[in-house]
Amino acid sequence: MDLGASGNNSVVTEFVLLGLTxxxxxxxxxxxxxxxxxxATVGGNFSILAAILVEPKLHTPMYxxxxxxxxxDVGCISVTVPAMLRQFLSNKKSILYRACIxxxxxxxxxxxxxxxxxxxxxxxxxxxxxxxLTYSTRMSRGIxxxxxxxxxxxxxxxxxxxxxxxxxLKFCGPNVINHFYCDLPQLFQLSCSSIQFNEQxxxxxxxxxxxxxxxxxxxxxxxxxxxVLRIRSAEGRKKAFSTCGSHLTVVVIFYGSGIFNxxxxxxxKLSDKDKAVGIFNTIVNPMLNPIIYSLRNPDVQGALRRVxxxxxxxx
Numbered sequence: 499m500d501l502g503a504s505g506n507n508s509v510v511t512e513f514v515l516l517g518l519t520x521x522x523x524x525x526x527x528x529x530x531x532x533x534x535x536x537x538a539t540v541g542g543n544f545s546i547l548a549a550i551l552v553e554p555k556l557h558t559p560m561y562x563x564x565x566x567x568x569x570x571d572v573g574c575i576s577v578t579v580p581a582m583l584r585q586f587l588s589n590k591k592s593i594l595y596r597a598c599i600x601x602x603x604x605x606x607x608x609x610x611x612x613x614x615x616x617x618x619x620x621x622x623x624x625x626x627x628x629x630x631l632t633y634s635t636r637m638s639r640g641i642x643x644x645x646x647x648x649x650x651x652x653x654x655x656x657x658x659x660x661x662x663x664x665x666x667l668k669f670c671g672p673n674v675i676n677h678f679y680c681d682l683p684q685l686f687q688l689s690c691s692s693i694q695f696n697e698q699x700x701x702x703x704x705x706x707x708x709x710x711x712x713x714x715x716x717x718x719x720x721x722x723x724x725x726v727l728r729i730r731s732a733e734g735r736k737k738a739f740s741t742c743g744s745h746l747t748v749v750v751i752f753y754g755s756g757i758f759n760x761x762x763x764x765x766x767k768l769s770d771k772d773k774a775v776g777i778f779n780t781i782v783n784p785m786l787n788p789i790i791y792s793l794r795n796p797d798v799q800g801a802l803r804r805v806x807x808x809x810x811x812x813x
Contacts, residue, residue: 510669512592513688517585517678518773529586535781536579542788543568545802553801559637560626563619564791566646567612571784574608577601578679578780585678595669598680603661605681605780609756610653610707616749617711618645620718623742628725656703663699667691677773679780684772712753719746744791751786755779 518528550556550565578601585591593601625633660682670690677684682700686693722742729735755778792798 510595510671510673510688512594512673513598513680514591514674515585515593515678515680516674516676517582517591518777522589525586525589529583532579532586532781533583535785536575536583539575539781539785539788540572543571543784545805546788546791546798548805549798549801552805553797555797556801559622559642560619562642563615563622563646567615567619567787570608570612570615571787574605574612575781575784577604577608578776582678593680598685599661599665601680602664602682602685603657605679606660607653607657609779610656611649612752613707613711614649614652615646616745616752617714618649619745620715620749623745624718624721627722627742653707656707660696660700660703663696667693667696677776679776681776708753708756712749715749740795744795747790748783748787751778751783755783 519525547565547568550561581593581601622637625636629636664682664685667685667689668691669685669688673688675684675688682696686696719742726735726739755775792802
């Protein structure tokens, strides 16, 4: 354990991340698996972004937000996986206190923007299906940019608040984190000062950045479902629902894993289950999103084929 001084004023200057495994035999296998996952995630999300840029049919508000979501997914996986891959290669498990705090800040910033963007995308579907006559004016390019900027601003404020509040805690030892990246639940358990204020702050943030967006998403889709059920044509109902299915799938996966991760703050001991949920949050989700959004969308599929095969746009 690396301490900054001796005696009662000792402070931790670095943490030890136990990672996913301590077995030397498994580390090369995990390195290959997560390297492939990282390459697939970055490649998949940038392919979606390229498809949105080159396909005129995809120059709509929904795909503007999807492009931003793809950038967030690349950022989210880049916060954790490269450091984990480096640990597999060098077997160096320590991380400086400042690097740990920085990792936490960027993870919460990117995840927070994700929450707000998923909410904005639900609102976009509500306007497109329930208010089609005013959709173009109520979701203009300027409003799209304002909503994306507001999402970034609110998430930045939350991530900065959580990071500053955490930096006021004292860490006197032990400094071993049973995880592969730095996050609030793990750091709370290592603090030798009271975390009551931090937990209250996190509870308020969860209500504002997770519960409220989720409620808004549910309300938006309640109106969407009611509007779709009024459509007489079965083909029309199917087409309307197909534009929402991918987004709803992403919402369920994102919020399901996120709620499990943070609802156990009071548990006495964090287990390997938290690592599995962490893998889902930081690796599986960003890797699945391009697949989910392209699986049942012929426009995205056609644009992806042109991007990957470098075919010109049809005249």
